Amino acid sequence: MARYRTIIIILTIVPAFLLAACGRESAETAPVVRPVRTVTVAKSIAGAPLSFTGRIEAEDEVALAFRISGRLIENNGKTGDRVQPGQVIARLESQNELNTLRQAQAAVAAAQGQLTQARNHFDRQQTLLAQGWTTRVNYDQATQAQQTAQSQVDAAEAQLKTAHDLVSFTELKVDAPGVITAVGPGAGEVVQAGQMILRLARQDGRDAVFDVPAQFFRSAPSDPQISVSLTDDPAVTAHGRVRQVGAQADPVTRTFEIKVGLTNPPSAMRLGATVVGRMEMDAVPIIEIPASALTRANQQPAVWIVDPASRTVSIRNVDVLRFEQAQVVVSQGLDTGEVVVTAGVQALHPGQKIRLLGSEQ
Structure with missing residues (x-):
């Protein structure tokens, strides 16, 4: 009897476990619908000027x-x-340099006296040799003495020149x-x-110096003309072109220094004056999306695209032209009319079912 009672208990418990497991499997396989916010892609014309604040500096500045x-x-x-x-x-x-100069002048005078003596001795030996009253050895010694005296004069004069230079320095x-x-x-x-x-x-020219972000170089025309005006008097203006670009970004601000050479700047643009530089951008169609829509896929910027028919999402890589404070300008990867997820991007995966916030579906 005990054996039959055990079999009955097992047959009663096993179906209950099977039903519970099936319930859990059904719950796990049920699709999760994620609520998201979206925006519809539209193209706009970008041509607004970029403005930067800078200062006036000398084009040629030297330390003396x-x-x-x-x-x-x-x-x-x-x-x-x-x-x-x-x-x-x-x-x-200059007291030490003047003393050195006097010493060099005295050395030149002494060397010139020795040269005069050596020349006179050489002249006598030359005359005596012609008349046969001296030897060739004495003549050669007089010649060598004259050359040595001349070299000493040359060296003393060089030291005198150096002493004059030191005084002038x-x-x-x-x-x-x-x-x-x-x-x-x-x-x-x-x-x-x-x-x-x-x-x-030096009064050779003046530069307008600005600290600009890296996106300036990606979005600027090939040879931009910069309009510069005084901050306290916008009526005082000048035009110029980029003359020099910093080779390395500032380690703190991560901006690059550019120097704009000004053409005939007015006298009111004094050194150190604060100015505003404006650069007109090329009018080209661009696509702007909220910065919150941007994520990463394959180590590249990407966005989630919504399929309106199935209400599912797929990820797509895009090319970013420039980053702004709240917007991202996309150059490639999106087309007009496509729907992009702007909120909830971190909780999505390819094929994910979504529900638009504010919608009952």
Whole structure:
């Protein structure tokens, strides 16, 4: 009896487990419908100007420095002063250089005296040799002494020239007209050779300098013309073209520095003035979608495309022309009228059933 009772219990429990398993399988295979938001793709014309804020700088700016080290006794430069070529703007203490110059002058005088003596001796030996009153050996020695004395004079004169140069190096002169934009050490300080004493903006031209993002280079025309105007007076304008592009992005802002050479800038555009640069974009049809619609597939930008008939989604790679704060400009991969998912993209997979938010379906 116990054996029959066990068989009856087993036959009663097994069907219950089978029914529960079938229930779970049915629940697992039921499709999950994801709620999403979408947008319909439409093309627009892009031609709005890009604007950047920058500053006016000298096209040619140099740092003036002494060629030798020494104690600075005079620095007459002031920021904003206009200077002319040949003007002395700073001096070093020159006592040591003057002493070296006097020593070189004395060495030249001594060498010239020895040369005069050697020449006179050579002339006598030459005359005596012609008359047969001296030997060839004495004549050769006189010749060598004269050549040695001449070499000593040449060396002394070279040292004198170097001493003159050292004295001249104690004065810092301007080599071109311009405006002083920065002043370094003051009188009384000891400076090293090559240390900046003054920074001079030469009056050869002016640049408008801007820090622009990388997308500027992807969307800019091949040879853009930039319109530059003063921030505090938009009526003061000038035009220019990109003259120089920074080779490396700033490590903090990740922007690139560009220099726009200005053509005949007005005098009101002084060095350091804040300006606004505007660049007209080419009017081309583009597709803009919300930045939230962008995801990645195959290590490339992609979006989810909705099939209106089956209400399912599929992923597609796209080419991004540029990124903006809230929009993404797509150059290839989308066409007018297609429906793109803009919210809920992280919870989707290919063939996923979707439901539009705000819809009962």
